[in-house]
Amino acid sequence: MSMLELGYLSFPILLVLIFLRAPIGLAMMICGIGGLYLAMGGPTMVLAKLKTETYTTFSSYSLSIIPMFLLMGQFATLSGMSAALFKAAESWLGHRRGGVAMAAVGACAGFGAICGSSLATAATMSRVALPELRRYGYSGGFSTATLAAGGTLGILIPPSVILVIYAILTEQNIAKLFLAAFVPGILAAVGYMITISIYVRLFPDAAGTREPQPYSERIRALLDVWPVLLVFLVVVGGIYLGWFTPTEGAAVGAAGTGLIAFVSGNLNWKVFVESIMATAMSTAMIFFIVLGAGFYNSFLALTQVPQELSSFVVSQGFSPWVVLVLILLFYLVFGCLMDSLSMILLTIPIFFPVVSSLDFGLSPEHLAIWFGILVLIVVEVGLITPPVGMNLFIINSMDRETPMVETYKSVLFFVGSDIVRVILLVMFPAITLFLLPA
Secondary structure: OOHHHHHHHHHHHHHHHHHOOOOHHHHHHHHHHHHHHHHHOOHHHHHHHHHHHHHHHHOOHHHHHHHHHHHHHHHHHHOOHHHHHHHHHHHHHOOOOOHHHHHHHHHHHHHHHHHOOHHHHHHHHHHHHHHHHHHOOOOHHHHHHHHHHHHHHHHOOOOOHHHHHHHHHHOOOHHHHHHHHHHHHHHHHHHHHHHHHHHHHHOHHHOOOOOOOOHHHHHHHHHOOHHHHHHHHHHHHHHHOOOOOHHHHHHHHHHHHHHHHHHOOOOOHHHHHHHHHHHHHHHHHHHHHHHHHHHHHHHHHHHOHHHHHHHHHHHOOOOHHHHHHHHHHHHHHHOOOOOHHHHHHHHHHHHHHHHHOOOOOOOHHHHHHHHHHHHHHHHHHHOOOOOOOHHHHHHHOOOOOOOHHHHHHHHHHHHHHHHHHHHHHHHOOHHHHOOOOO
16 A cells, blocks of 8 residues: 555544544544554654654644633633623613624624633623523523624634644744734624624514613723723734734733732632633643644655645646635535534645645735635634534533524524625635735
8 A cells, every 4th residue: 555545544544533432632643643653664663753743742832822822711701801891792782682692792702802712702601691691582592592603703803722723733923813813803793793683683582672771881881891902902912013922922911811800809729720720621632632633744744645635636727716615615514523623733734735836816925824714714613503513512501491403593694694704705815814914
């Protein structure tokens, strides 16, 4: 069996392991180490690779940004920022038709700007917003679908852990990726609010109303969210303006949110230890997947599968746009079955060389950034797409009274909004890239 055939054979084996419910990091590590053993003809080189790959993967300074952003999200959850964001958004939007749901989306966008995790955003905001949605007569399916969709803003609006991983894999500038994600993130929030407005007109009984609040209370609620704005401006603005590196910015953000949580009285020693432990467990999970992907991608590089696939696509004369659409459709389908981090780590080393070899009329850097944002958005759609949308299960675990099928029906409206946004960003790359320096 040739090296190339060995590389192709690894794909069905990997999928079988995943469908047998093996952890994705373990599945990639088994395929990677097993493939290297067969390709190198013995254990000696594999054992040497086991040592060097582990060291080179975890000695990367760029990876230190991940636990910092995760810790920032933990502290942000404890500091009461989520409740303040929802209260401020609700005070301005709550009296409108579907306004409380719109407020939940707005609060998810704000919390996502200091969290960087979709699942954490969905789980945190559901604790705050779900009781209010049910209190004002919003149906169970509509409420859970809104919060599941709003949670996806956590990985799109910077800072984003997934974008950091993509930047490391493709050797791109993290600050520029954060900047490019900003406008698509705002479009996502606006699109979800438009979707809510349409939904409550099609199904008037799905949402209740509430009395408008006096402007004095609205201003007071708006002033309470200053910590969120401060953290976001310091972290993202400081990174872009060159005041500090992305890793330093993440450390500043973690320290700042921790200080805010302490001042607000929500952070004591016990809670601090719990935050550190939760961050350590999340980091360990992510790093294990990164390590497994490292072994598997080393094996694929040895077999020349990415290079051969890229050469094949170019030689067929396919339109670059056809290739891009097929790749995005692949992400949309498999995003329903796999988590976003695993998808990025598994597929970017294969698809990125293919896309880089095509001519979209963009510079190599702009092409890499544009493709990264598109992939992130499509993977994000998988988080709310039935039957295995992770955000749907997170939200429904907090509202056992709502049948999952009701959430499925309502969330399809938000999936439609996402697909429209992807089409716009594919047709008009300038929407993503216009904030970037030429």
